[in-house]
Structures are given as C-alpha cells and as structure tokens.
Amino acid sequence: MSGAIEELTADEIDAFLAGQIVGRVGCHTDGVTYVVPVIYAYSEGCVHVYTVEGRKVEMMRRNPSVCFEVDEYDVDGRGGWRSVIVQGEYEELDGPEAQQVLELLGARFADRSEGGSERRSRGGGRAAVAFRIRVASATGRAVHR
Amino acid sequence: MSGAIEELTADEIDAFLAGQIVGRVGCHTDGVTYVVPVIYAYSEGCVHVYTVEGRKVEMMRRNPSVCFEVDEYDVDGRGGWRSVIVQGEYEELDGPEAQQVLELLGARFADRSEGGSERRSRGGGRAAVAFRIRVASATGRAVHR
Numbered sequence: 001m002s003g004a005i006e007e008l009t010a011d012e013i014d015a016f017l018a019g020q021i022v023g024r025v026g027c028h029t030d031g032v033t034y035v036v037p038v039i040y041a042y043s044e045g046c047v048h049v050y051t052v053e054g055r056k057v058e059m060m061r062r063n064p065s066v067c068f069e070v071d072e073y074d075v076d077g078r079g080g081w082r083s084v085i086v087q088g089e090y091e092e093l094d095g096p097e098a099q100q101v102l103e104l105l106g107a108r109f110a111d112r113s114e115g116g117s118e119r120r121s122r123g124g125g126r127a128a129v130a131f132r133i134r135v136a137s138a139t140g141r142a143v144h145r
Numbered sequence: 146m147s148g149a150i151e152e153l154t155a156d157e158i159d160a161f162l163a164g165q166i167v168g169r170v171g172c173h174t175d176g177v178t179y180v181v182p183v184i185y186a187y188s189e190g191c192v193h194v195y196t197v198e199g200r201k202v203e204m205m206r207r208n209p210s211v212c213f214e215v216d217e218y219d220v221d222g223r224g225g226w227r228s229v230i231v232q233g234e235y236e237e238l239d240g241p242e243a244q245q246v247l248e249l250l251g252a253r254f255a256d257r258s259e260g261g262s263e264r265r266s267r268g269g270g271r272a273a274v275a276f277r278i279r280v281a282s283a284t285g286r287a288v289h290r
Binding site for chain 1: 173178218
C-alpha cells in the first residue's frame with residue numbers, strides 16, 4: 001500500500017463519475033447506515049438511478065442527505081486505485097423526468113443490451129422508482145503505483 | 146436489468162466476503178453519511194482493515210455502528226452481479242491484535258506484493274490505525290443472467 005495519494009481535480013472527478021457503471025449510495029435513518037450498490041448514469045451534475053421500491057428508497061425519502069461513492073481498484077494491475085465520494089441530495093423523479101432517466105441509462109448501456117425497456121421488468125412486481133442525486137460536493141483520490 | 150434477484154445463503158455470504166478485496170465502509174455522524182472504500186481481509190466473522198488516521202476513523206470512533214458493503218458486477222460478462230451488505234461494530238485494535246491484522250492482510254495479498262511491511266509506509270506521516278468490523282448481521286443478493 002505504498003504510493004502517494006493524489007487529490008483528483010474537479011474535471012477528473014467528473015470524468016470518473018461519467019465513466020463508471022456501479023456506485024454505492026450511503027443513506028441513514030434511525031441510527032442505521034445503509035450502503036447499497038446501484039447502476040447509474042452521470043449527467044449534468046447528477047447521478048441518475050432507476051430502481052424499485054425498497055429499503056434504500058424508503059430511507060432516502062425520509063433522509064435525502066446521502067453519500068454516493070465510486071471506486072476503481074487495480075487500474076494498472078499493480079494495486080493502483082481511484083475513488084470519488086460525493087455528498088448530495090436525493091430527488092425522486094416522475095413523469096417526463098423519470099422517462100429521461102431511463103433514456104440516459106439506455107444510452108449509457110446501449111452496448112450492454114441493458115436498455116430501458118428491459119429495466120422495467122425487474123423487481124418482482126415492486127413499483128419502479130427513478131431518482132437523481134444532485135452533487136453538492138465531491139472529493140476524489142488516486143494512487144498510482 | 147431483467148433477471149430474478151436471489152438471496153445468498155450464510156455460507157455464500159461468507160465465501161463472498163472472504164473472496165473480495167475491496168469493500169466500502171459506511172459511517173455517520175452529525176447528519177453526514179460517509180462511504181469510503183477500503184482494502185480488507187475477512188476472517189472469523191470480522192472485516193479487518195489497516196489504514197491511517199483520517200475522517201472515517203474519526204467518524205467510526207464517535208459512532209461505531211457501521212455498514213460494510215461488497216459487490217461484484219458483471220461476474221458473467223452479461224451484467225450479472227452479487228452484493229453483500231453487513232451491519233456491524235467498529236473495533237479499534239492495537240498491540241498484538243493490530244499486528245495480526247497486518248499478518249492477515251499480508252497473507253491475503255501475498256501474491257500481490259502488498260505485504261505488511263509495505264503497508265506501513267503510506268499515509269503521509271499520519272498514524273496507522275488497525276480496526277475490525279464485527280459482523281452483526283449480513284444480507285446478500287445475486288442476479289444471474
């Protein structure tokens with residue numbers, strides 16, 4: 001674990017958020033912290049997610065101040081890593097804005113056969129929920145080996 | 146995002162925690178939730194980490210009820226994933242117990258040239274901190290495509 005830690009610039013943070021696929025939402029209610037992975041698309045200063053009703057959505061509705069984290073390990077095959085940690089606000093979306101989230105995710109994952117129409121089918125009958133996390137502040141770090 | 150979500154068994158959760166390298170600690174103080182990646186070794190129902198003084202350690206000292214999350218995406222090249230979410234308690238270690246954490250991590254990463262002696266050198270002069278998160282409860286999910 002040698003190697004100096006570098007702070008990422010705002011542009012590097014943006015590029016990293018735009019380039020990754022999986023991030024983790026951290027939320028908190030009633031003394032319990034909950035961290036859960038989500039597939040997301042980053043656009044215009046917001047993390048966009050399409051999911052289903054469940055624990056994380058219930059918690060974020062009650063406490064919309066959330067953390068969002070993305071990391072990449074062993075980028076260089078030698079143990080280097082990058083991570084970005086965001087503080088932001090949960091905003092639930094419906095109507096045209098929810099549709100836009102599906103389109104964003106569809107465009108982001110077009111080459112992975114994970115378009116919007118497929119997304120609608122999961123969740124075992126639970127209601128779909130579209131939301132964004134508006135980035136209020138973000139820090140990023142990297143270690144190159 | 147089609148594909149049924151399966152709950153992992155206790156044995157599958159244990160095996161997944163033992164097999165992964167990077168997890169995320171979620172902690173909370175003063176209305177702020179913080180999610181940060183860590184390299185860890187899992188042993189005897191605890192997640193072991195060797196790090197340096199900083200924000201996450203300060204927060205966990207003040208509020209030791211933490212979340213720990215591990216995920217793996219695209220396991221099968223078709224968008225399948227697995228994740229485990231742990232609720233547990235932060236326990237700071239020193240003396241022989243801190244040394245044991247170094248040994249655990251050294252053994253875990255022996256094939257990655259990341260042994261204990263190297264770990265001591267990072268952190269820009271900040272004091273080293275060894276801790277474990279004792280798993281109180283854990284859930285795991287998987288989607289196969």
